[in-house]
Amino acid sequence: MPTYSIPTIPTNIIVHLGRPDQPARNITVPFIEYIKNVASSEIYPTWPESAIRANILSQITFALNRVYTEWYRSRGYDFDITNSTQYDQFFVENRDIFDNISKIVDDIFNNYVVRQGSIAPYFTQYCNGTTSTCDGLSQWGTVELANRGMVPYEILQYYYGDDINIVFNAPVQENIPSYPGVPLRLGSAGEDVRTIQRQLNRIGDNYPAIPRVSPTDGIFNLQTDAAVRKFQQIFNLTADGIVGKATWYKIKYIYNGVKNLGELTSEGVSLSEADRIYATELKEGDSGNQVRAIQYYLAVIGYFDDRFPFITPDGFFGPETAGAVRTFQQAFGMEPTGVVDRDTWYKISQVYDDIIHNLPQEVLSESDEIYPGRNLSLGMTGDDVQALQRFLVVISQNDPAISPVTVTGTFDSATEAAVREIQRERGLPVNGVVGPLTWARVVALYQQYEE
Structure with a gap:
């Protein structure tokens, strides 16, 4: 489940059979079977159906909140949830499942509760209401409400407030840890960078020493580097500006905290916080600059490694591109789907x-x-900036529409102006940032004028 995207129901959930800090086994359980087990362990099959359904919706949402926020993974653990009722829900390995509970879970396992205006699974805290009480749902209390004739949604509103909704038929997919698997650093780009920028900005509301990143465009620039370094400094991490696994999950841990995503007072996650400017995956039939960028990388790889076919970066993901992706995936032990998902993209860039x-x-x-x-x-700064400026000098000398540039090795405002002018002429995103497509255009113009 990518960080703060639209939630999905995980195929499996990893349960720690003990308290978080207690040495105990981790077991992987199909999510639907996990919910059946928890429901059979915590409530009675003889209860009114409305009460059973309200409880199961709370149990589903509670577990999904733990998975979605990576509550334990952001704390350095390798599981999604515990079976300790002190922290989570009661799960008994290999227990018998009640038939009527099993059928209800089959019907509603991919439904969950949200606060209106938020996409995040709500923290549906609950307790039995007899030996323990809490601010959330009372399990025995749901029986009384059901006997009064309340439907499950009304029961949930009674405990969690009128401003809740139920999401129905959420998609089911494999639960993928949010850390992209490669460190993000100055010059990186993509939706993972944009996620970090957004989270740092929200953390910065509580920790104003962290400089704000604007715009949150998915480009790991000097602003982002400065924000990461200050975050690392505040939270006692190596302040190197690199978002490796430790920094990634520390950012997520603090973000969860400032937004209270694991509390009844959760701030939630708005839809605008989950929108994307980079595609989740690229596949046959797609077109555009993201496709052209992938093709550029594959073309260079193919030029230097004859195991891979050379393809033309035309911006259309046709059979030729799909074949090249399959060949690449097969060569590096990946499933040859021909689809560029996050793992394939990071392997290509590596x-x-x-x-x-x-x-x-x-x-x-x-x-x-x-x-x-x-x-x-x-x-x-760097040799690559200096090379870019040398190309721009030649271009500006031959094209009066391009602003003059001086070779300094520092990407200054004059360099940015020239880059924007070339991007505008080529129909590329006019952002002043030199990615593979802008670089290819600059080199092509340079070669044209040098001939």
């Missing part, structure tokens, strides 16, 4: 990065013309 940092001797003289593998933006 292989590309390895190639450009280990170029054969015969092409080193032209290595400056190969995209350096990181997005260049305002304030960044």
Whole structure:
């Protein structure tokens, strides 16, 4: 379940058979079977059906909240939920399941409760209402309400407030940890970077020393680097500006905390906080600049590694591109789906990065013309910025529509202006950031004028 995307029901859930800090086994259980077990362990099959359904909806939502927020993974654990009623829900390994409870779970296992205006599964706290009481739902209390004739939704409103909704028939998919598997750093780009930018901005409302990132465009620029470093400094992490696994989950842990996502007072997650500007996956039939960028990477990989076919970056994900993706996936032990999901994209970028940092001797003289593998933006420095500026100098000398640039090795405002002008002329996103497509266009113009 990618971080703060639209929630899905996990295929499986990993249950720790003890308290969080207690040495105990972890077991992987199909989510639907987990809910049947919890419901059979916590409520009685003889209760009125409305009470049973209200309780099961609370149990589903509670578990989904733990999965969605990565409540335990953000604390360094390798499981989704415990079976300790002190912290979570009562789960008994290999217990018998009541038939009527099993049928009800089959009917509603992919429904869950949200607060109106939020997409996050609500923290549906509950207790039995007799030996223990709490601010949330009373399990025995639901029986009385059902006997009064209340339907499940009315029972849930009674305990959680009138401003709740029930999401019906949510999709089911494998629960994938949100950490992308590769560190994010200056020059990275994508929806994972955008997630970090959004979370840091919200954390910054409570910790104003963290500089704000604007816009949250998914480009890991100097603003983002500064925000990450300050966050790391505040929370006693190595302040290197790199979002590895420890920093990723620490950000998520603090974000969960400032938004109270594991409390009845949850701030929730709005739909606008889950919208995307980068596709979840690219597949045959898709088109656009994201497709062209993937094709560019594959074309360079194919040029230096004859195991892979060379493809033309035309922006259309046709059979040729799908075949190249399958060949790539097969070569690196991935399922050859022909679809570029997050794992495939990161593997492609990793292989590309390895190639450009280990170029054969015969092409080193032209290595400056190969995209350096990181997005260049305002304030960044380095040999790749210097190479970009050399290309822009030649272009501006031959095209009066392009602003003049000086080779300094620092991506300054003049460099950004020239980049924006080239992007506008080529129909690329006019953001002043040099990714693979802008780089390819700049090099093509440079080569044209150098001939």
